[in-house]
Amino acid sequence: MATPDVTAPPDSFDLEVQTLIIGAGACGLVAALAAHEACQDVLLIEADAVPSGSTALSAGLIPAPGTRFQSDADIDDTPDLFAQDIQAKAHGENDDDLVQVMADTAGPVIDWLADTHALPFSLVTDFDYPGHSRRRMHGLPSRSGRELIDALRTRVEALDIPLICDRRATRLFAQGSWLAGAQLTLPDGGTETVGCDRLILACNGFGGNRAMVSEHMAEIDNAVWFGHDGNRGEAVQWGDALGAKTRHLGAYQGHGNVAHPHGILITWATVTEGGVQVNAQGNRFWNEAQGYSEAARAVLAQPDGIAWVIFDARIADIARQFEDFKNAESQGAVFRDETLVGLARKTGLPSDALRNAISDIPTDGRDAFGRQWGTPALSPPFCAVRVTGALFHTQGGLEVDPSTAKVRMTSGGTFDNLYAAGGAACGVSGKGDSGYLSGNGLLAAVTLGFIAGRG
Known part of the structure; x- marks a missing residue:
């Protein structure tokens, strides 16, 4: 695949939508559900033949405080306590506001997915995860990420939210701080262009790009790659070309x-x-x-x-x-x-x-x-x-405004309509590997995906 690039917008697009979401892992699927609920015209594109991503390779567990599932299990938990656990594991290296927003958002997102979208979550109550002071891991019956992806995709399809697979975004169209759309490459090598009012990058990290792994985390470049091969680093590469801020690229x-x-x-x-x-x-x-x-x-x-x-x-x-x-x-x-x-x-x-x-x-x-x-x-x-x-997964990425998930620019402020979430965005795992608290990857995926989707 050619290196993802950024160019000026074309005179016209083959298709135009309000919200274009690149990547249909848990992050992109949650963003699509949230955007649809906000009455936006949504298009979700996925490079693979079916949605998968790193989510499908995980246990599909999402940490969240204050949910009805914790209440049913008589577990007293709060967003503030969760935020303290996140920062303690990451040695205080995370942005405090980002941690607090994720901690505040996680519980409502779990309840929303369960109550509005009928995902059959339950709480893991028979063992503790390192660093968590409360039992707050929520998962579907099989405790597999594959089941989580399938359940989210089923809801997207039931709501008739357009999801098109076998489309890899290879170019973004930008004019200053405004992202006008993207060029997609089809399986036969042809291309099509999509214009948008909002662009959400949910296309994951860069663990499948061995050159980037060696550059940013050489101590792990001899490890088995257990993530999704689609994690090629497009978000970070586009961010570099656009003048976006990145943070903690050595985190994983x-x-x-x-x-x-x-x-x-x-x-x-x-x-x-x-x-x-x-x-x-x-x-x-x-x-x-x-x-x-x-x-x-x-x-x-x-x-x-x-x-x-x-x-x-x-x-x-x-x-x-x-x-x-x-x-x-x-x-x-x-x-x-x-x-x-x-x-x-x-x-x-x-x-x-x-x-x-x-x-x-x-x-x-x-x-x-x-x-x-x-x-x-x-x-x-x-x-x-x-x-x-x-x-498994890189944890650094594009720096975003926690309240909006808009991508920050190196020159100051944020892009007008560019959002990043999940693996495309910097998470809350500190600077290296020791800051990763169990579930941090899906925590960033569903919380920032929800925030970006709502717009």
């Missing part, structure tokens, strides 16, 4: 618990509920409680970039609510045995080292790595999955 979501070589995400509940990671020598090597994003670098630093997550049948029962984990079991990625010696034989791990790693876990208090314990001790039968580190 990693994950250190991807089954290898199966390429299946293993839920971090296998760790938070009392599991550990060991390397090929059977030794633990870090404080797993720091989070799954940091785990990517920790695992990749081990011999051959490989580790094993060790847990037990009790934890497997919790993990089985996730479709990905059930897939991992069906594909033979999950080893199981009544004894650690037997598990060591099946995995090829040194049995003495593995036994020591598990026996050294305290029943309470902190271990030698600084991890605080309080979960039940691991007990037979034991389980193990061979894992590696992966890059």
Whole structure:
């Protein structure tokens, strides 16, 4: 694909709409629903044959405080508490206003999707995610991003909101701070132009652009790319050409618990509920409680970039609510045995080292790595999955005004009608990988998508 570019508007367009949305992941679909509700004429375009994006590769969980689902579970949570958790995880590196807007918007968006659009959300209530002081993760029954995308697309189609796939935006038309439209490339190589009054970039990050990854986050450029290949960085490249502000381009979501070589995400509940990671020598090597994003670098630093997550049948029962984990079991990625010696034989791990790693876990208090314990001790039968580190999603991007999602210009102020949301915009994960709080990607997608869509 040619590098995305920016040129002056043509004399006329093949088609004109009020709101043009580029990208039909969760962000673009939510933006389309919000724009339609605001009585706008909407066109949603998607480069793939069907909507997918990074959302479909995720667990589809959205953190939100103060929802009716939390109320039903007697969980006392507030946007301010959520905002504090976000900033604590990101070491205070985020824009305070952006954090507060996302925290304030997340709950109403979940309730709106559930009540207005009948998405069957429920709250994850049987385990905690690192950094969240309350249980606030909302997901659909299968706990899969694929189900979330399909549910949102079903609503878009039911409302007759135009969604056209196999159309990749390759050029933006601009005149000063005004975006007049975009040029789309068709599957046969032909092009068509669309004029618009508002342009929303929901086309995700740049994790699939290896040159940009190496430039901005070299420490992770050897990781498995576990995101969507359509994450090519068009939004940032267009932003550079337009004179848009960018921020925190070194921020990303990693994950250190991807089954290898199966390429299946293993839920971090296998760790938070009392599991550990060991390397090929059977030794633990870090404080797993720091989070799954940091785990990517920790695992990749081990011999051959490989580790094993060790847990037990009790934890497997919790993990089985996730479709990905059930897939991992069906594909033979999950080893199981009544004894650690037997598990060591099946995995090829040194049995003495593995036994020591598990026996050294305290029943309470902190271990030698600084991890605080309080979960039940691991007990037979034991389980193990061979894992590696992966890059899931970039978290930096175009800087936006939090209240409108309009893109800010390097010269000051915002563009008149250019909006960015989701992976196209800078999120709230700080400057690197350690600032990523579970669910931050979909948090930015649905909140900024909702704000941009409403206009």
